[in-house]
Amino acid sequence: MALTYDADQGATGQLALYIDGALVDEGAAAAKNVDPTVYVGGFGGSNAWRGNLDDVRVYGHALTAEQIAALHSQGENVIVSQETTLGDTWQCRVTPFSASAAGVTEVSNTLTIQEQSLCGNGSIDTGEDCDDSGESATCDADCTFVVCGDGMRNLTAGEECDDGNTVGGDGCSATCTTEGVCGDARERGAAVHCDRGVVRV
Ligand SMILES: [Ca+2]
Ligand SMILES: [Ca+2]
Ligand SMILES: [Ca+2]
Secondary structure, eight states: OEEEEETTSTTTOEEEEEETTEEEEEEEOOOOOOOOOOOSSSBTTBSOOOSOOOSOOOOSSOOOHHHHHHHHHHOTTOOOGGGOOTTOEEOOEEOOBOSSOBOOOEEOOOEEOOOOOOTTSSSOOTTOSOOOSSOOSSBOTTSSBOOTTSSOOOTTTTOSOOOSSOOSSSSBOTTSOBOOOTTSSOOOOSSOEEETTEEEO
């Protein structure tokens, strides 16, 4: 069971009640009580809860319906996308506690929420030179224009190779065609000719 109060929803705020991860009731409610006292399992010594309570949690923000459903069906180690905002930096900090002392806090690496790549959707989005839903004669699969020497081979555009430079004599020519290597019985290039490993200049 989960109960949320989101003060930013509607004119007064919104209460929502969930059972087994599903919304069962909701309604507008004004936040009137600023008393920080929290009662669990009863109210001022009366209205006692008849049953067992386990894994009681209080959050400092209203969870989304998606997060509550994920808590119910997938456990506590899933953060749904609705809980995140573009540019957020998330980090896990864990501090072990005993009845009398706190241990050392362990800190994970950070995770920054980034926009999903729109490269490949067929329309030119921010940061894209082009987008032809994949490799084409004028556009690479990474949504940049075809350039010989950019390290991305585009077979459709006629690049036999692309070794990230426009220097010849290293196996891939300045125009991104495959070069023979001395000793491989292929002869290419104007200045150096090879034949069975014997170089003639
Ligand atoms: Ca795109
Ligand atoms: Ca290229
Ligand atoms: Ca080269």
